[in-house]
Amino acid sequence: MRDMDRLIRCITSDGAVMAAAVDSTYMVAAAQQIHGTSPVATAALGRLLSGASLMGSMLKKQGASVTLKVNGGGPLGTVTAIADANGNCRGFVEHPEITLPLRADGKLDVGGAVGRRGLLGVIRDFGEGQPYTGQVELRSGEIAEDLTYYYAASEQIPSICALGVLVDKTDARRLLAGGMLVQVLPGASDEAVARLEKNAASLPPVTTMLAQGMTIEEMCARVLDGFPMEILDQCAVHYACNCSRERVERAFLTLPAAELLSLPDDTTGLAEARCQYCGRTYAFTRGELEALAKKVEANSKKSEKTC
Numbered sequence: 001m002r003d004m005d006r007l008i009r010c011i012t013s014d015g016a017v018m019a020a021a022v023d024s025t026y027m028v029a030a031a032q033q034i035h036g037t038s039p040v041a042t043a044a045l046g047r048l049l050s051g052a053s054l055m056g057s058m059l060k061k062q063g064a065s066v067t068l069k070v071n072g073g074g075p076l077g078t079v080t081a082i083a084d085a086n087g088n089c090r091g092f093v094e095h096p097e098i099t100l101p102l103r104a105d106g107k108l109d110v111g112g113a114v115g116r117r118g119l120l121g122v123i124r125d126f127g128e129g130q131p132y133t134g135q136v137e138l139r140s141g142e143i144a145e146d147l148t149y150y151y152a153a154s155e156q157i158p159s160i161c162a163l164g165v166l167v168d169k170t171d172a173r174r175l176l177a178g179g180m181l182v183q184v185l186p187g188a189s190d191e192a193v194a195r196l197e198k199n200a201a202s203l204p205p206v207t208t209m210l211a212q213g214m215t216i217e218e219m220c221a222r223v224l225d226g227f228p229m230e231i232l233d234q235c236a237v238h239y240a241c242n243c244s245r246e247r248v249e250r251a252f253l254t255l256p257a258a259e260l261l262s263l264p265d266d267t268t269g270l271a272e273a274r275c276q277y278c279g280r281t282y283a284f285t286r287g288e289l290e291a292l293a294k295k296v297e298a299n300s301k302k303s304e305k306t307c
Helices: 025-035 039-056 110-114 144-154 190-201 206-211 216-223 245-252 257-261 286-306
Strands: 005-012 017-023 065-071 079-084 089-093 119-125 132-137 159-167 175-184 229-237 270-274 281-285
Touching (some): 005 025, 005 216, 025 089, 039 065, 039 159, 132 144, 175 206, 216 229, 245 270, 257 286, 270 286
Antiparallel strands (some): 005 017, 017 175, 079 089
């Protein structure tokens, strides 16, 4: 197993095709440990994390982020992943304990767990102005096909998305995860598109390539076979959460003062807030909540005077 996750972005020398690949094994393993996900939940969340990581790396602006939300009406409920512009990711699944029988081919039934009657939502936030929001109907609930369809339908970018999470049937803690995103750029010739389609048709699953020991550079070279290729950039990626006590306080300040004062436990006198992405818990004393309630009341009086 590799000692860290990496993401790489490449482009063909003629500027016709861009390819990105990520080995997200540790990222997905971290999510599995934090959320206690079943094998099928690990596969669904892991695919979405890998896809978000690749899409985040395309943002090209520090401080920007992309959020992917999938709800197909399946037993997993909503699956969410958020990535920054460096490909670092966090996410959660609404019902991480869900298990389903394997498909007839022996593979995890991700589509059945996610569901196929719902939407894929994509939110790009560049930290300035209104975030860009788009959504499409799910095609399969298998995540990769849905992201491919999103790019074609919502952004008119011909793309190939391949995502995979391989969970060991005897030990769910052993896994491989990764993904690839390949996009045809404006001005690409028909010959270049035909060559790419031929390469994609013979491309092994992402987890097969990782299991064979292929690097993400070799994975990109495989899908771009026949194209001179240049590496744009590469970086380490991690499961990373940006929660903090200050963020929790800001969230508390949106509540009515009376509700804040009702939060402390009668026995301990504490109120706890748990981050849904990383599981970190923040405890607030009764005195701290009383101080926040006073701020809420003060802000409310200021608003009334302004009106």
